[in-house]
Amino acid sequence: MDVDLIFKIAGLGMIVAVIHIVLDKSGKEEYAYLVTLVGVVIVLGVVINLVSKLFDNVKVLFKLY
Amino acid sequence: MEIFQIVGLGIIATIMIVILKDFRPEFIIFISIITGLIIFSLILNKLVYVVDVMKNLSLKANLEIEYFSIILKIIGMSYIVEFGSQICRDADQNSIAMKIELAGKVSIMILAIPILMSLMDLILKILP
Numbered sequence: 154m155d156v157d158l159i160f161k162i163a164g165l166g167m168i169v170a171v172i173h174i175v176l177d178k179s180g181k182e183e184y185a186y187l188v189t190l191v192g193v194v195i196v197l198g199v200v201i202n203l204v205s206k207l208f209d210n211v212k213v214l215f216k217l218y
Numbered sequence: 219m220e221i222f223q224i225v226g227l228g229i230i231a232t233i234m235i236v237i238l239k240d241f242r243p244e245f246i247i248f249i250s251i252i253t254g255l256i257i258f259s260l261i262l263n264k265l266v267y268v269v270d271v272m273k274n275l276s277l278k279a280n281l282e283i284e285y286f287s288i289i290l291k292i293i294g295m296s297y298i299v300e301f302g303s304q305i306c307r308d309a310d311q312n313s314i315a316m317k318i319e320l321a322g323k324v325s326i327m328i329l330a331i332p333i334l335m336s337l338m339d340l341i342l343k344i345l346p
Contacts, residue, residue: 156227159252163234166245173242189242196248203255208298210262214269215294216287 158203162196169193220264224257247309254301288333292326 169192176185212218231253235246269290276286299322303315 156223156256159227159231159234159249159256162245162248162252163238166238166242166249169245170238170241189244192242193244196245200248200251203252207255207258210259211294211298214262214266215290215297217291217294 158199162199165192165196220260224260227256228253247305250308251305254305258301285333288329292329295322295326295329298322 169189172188173185176182176188231249235249238245238249273283273286277283299318303318303322306312306315306318
């Protein structure tokens with residue numbers, strides 16, 4: 154489990170926020186929300202992958218099959 | 219040492235969350251989930267060692283192994299239920315957290331029923 158994942162996700166969040174603001178100010182609100190949605194979906198994929206790995210570890214550790 | 223890394227990680231993640239709070243609140247939950255995951259995986263191999271030691275102790279005291287495995291299952295289940303309900307509470311969804319805890323209590327109760335049965339049999343045997 155690599156620690157820099159937190160920084161990656163936080164950085165992605167900031168980038169998406171900046172893009173959202175830039176697009177908002179330039180009058181394209183739909184694309185702004187689209188970019189935010191894409192960012193959230195990507196991070197959701199990563200998080201769900203890690204949560205399933207955690208659940209497998211707990212299942213093996215506590216013999217919860 | 220391990221503990222400094224964990225505390226530093228928690229503080230950094232909290233700072234990240236504060237930064238992101240007013241820009242994009244959607245990412246706050248992700249960062250808190252990921253931090254919890256990484257901290258748990260850091261302590262995982264120590265936990266395996268503790269579980270092995272407890273297993274050996276229960277074998278040495280020649281307790282039935284299935285009681286210990288039931289206790290282990292209950293501990294694991296309570297950890298998962300706590301993990302899920304705390305995440306929901308972070309997102310201010312107390313009702314969902316309550317539902318998860320209710321389901322966890324019911325499933326732990328179901329796991330504990332065999333132990334209750336054997337206790338009852340023991341008591342009935344003791345009574346004249």
